[in-house]
Amino acid sequence: MTAPVKIAMPFDVEAARAQFPILSRTVYGKPLVYLDSGASAQKPAVVLDAMTDFAQTDYANVHRGVHFLSAAATDRYEAARRTVQKFLNAAREDEIVFTKGGTEAINLVAYSYLMPRIQPGDEIVLSVMEHHSNIVPWHFLRERCGAVLRWVDVADDGSLDVGALDAAIGPKTKLVAITHMSNVLGTVTPLKDIVASAHAKGVPVLADGCQGAVHEVVDVQALDIDFYAITGHKLYGPTGIGALYAKWAHLKAMRPFNGGGEMIREVTKDRISYADPPARFEAGTPPILEAAGLAVALDWLMGFDRVSVAAHEHALLAYARDQVSRFNWLRVIGDAPGKGAILSFEADGMHAHDLATILDREGVAVRAGHHCAQVLMERFAVTSTTRASFALYNTRADVDALVAGLARAREVLHG
């Protein structure tokens, strides 16, 4: 394994930036200002190099061959699982199931855990700020099994009231599905309180950690959470890899979702038996190189003092929030206390796509649209927002470029 890069406190953003080759490129002749890490983060050279190195030295299929390379690749793949275990502080390595991303992790819970437990009229509690990946799988259960979706609203500042969530959990609730951090509002949810209140009523909790795990230190044992989904590409790792953490007791009782090689114990003409978790849920050849890449990314991230990384990101957000407050034509959506480094806004008379196009020509990459959160758009009575999302490699100069770009957009569209 590649040794994690240790960077001394306080967090040195320039040293971190230097590890991302892409950040030194230009677009339209201007320096790239990448403020779309909430959609996908860039990858440090150490991740890219490790994947190439693995492919050139130790690569083969895993869990199959008896030959040297198969054993070497299997070691790398299973070591990656232990890295994810460490990253989430799971009690056991076999509580980590590799998936192709956060979406598949949540679908796995929907199909393998919840579907067999749903009777018509049973309820799933979720918030209005969920990403579609934590909405659509539950809609499937509504359509196919008669489940009822119970929506918990957020306050005008985007914060979540645990009391309101608690009130929504009733005798028919079978699962609480909640984001750890909203991809639009940046709101960080009080998972520990949510889990306590759900467990008091015997209801398990799934957290969508696709954003949360990037910015918060996650300890699934301290949270006592049942399911936690992450995706690699937002964690400075590759695409095509994610993971589901699930408590062993749940995993053990779950039936498989995908069928194929590697997830069985024995297959005959009229009978099959399944492998134990996590293999039971990893049918087919897994994303082997990507798992190794994810492990390097997580080791790399854990090599930082994450408290000072979080402080850096929060300082950037506070600076950006302060800078845009001078624009009286701009409305920030999401101001919850303690929120993560995501700034969404709408602008008077300026559509998000026009804004994003003009910012793009200034070299500033932001996301514009509904951010796969249409229920939330409806809640805030907008069709789309512009979103700047910050990563550890962003700087105050990036914020300045955003602010200058916004002023430019106003000039272009309003003269």
Next chain:
Amino acid sequence: MDNALRELYQEVILDHSRHPRHYGAMGGASHQAEGYNPLCGDRVTVYLKLDADGRVADIAFEGKGCAISQASASMMADLLKGRSKEDAEKLMESFLHLVKGEPAPDLSDDDREMLEVMGGISEFPMRVKCATLAWHTFRNAVEEGRNTVEEGAR
């Protein structure tokens, strides 16, 4: 400012987006269709009165969207009012070529001048669908086939 951006957001387009022509629901429309862009959530409804010969006797639209989609709908309505169905179809084909940066033969000078205002969008491939939404919706209104156009699906 860079030239591509200046051309895209030129005064004519901004004027149409701020003061769209033929805007608002039409009573007694003979044809209508709704267009939807699932990428950005933009919607446009196109209303038509086609006379006995299939001529566009009247046209209107309403909707919410970016400057490009609003200006494109407004300019389309200006351009198509009074045209025969065949003419409208030909203009649409020319428009679809121009926004992709392809040549559009067989246009009168006046039509070319109008349509080429939108030609700057060809430098912005991610935004072409904003410009074409109203036109596709117009075609669906004429054909009375599907009532909702989903621009992202194209």
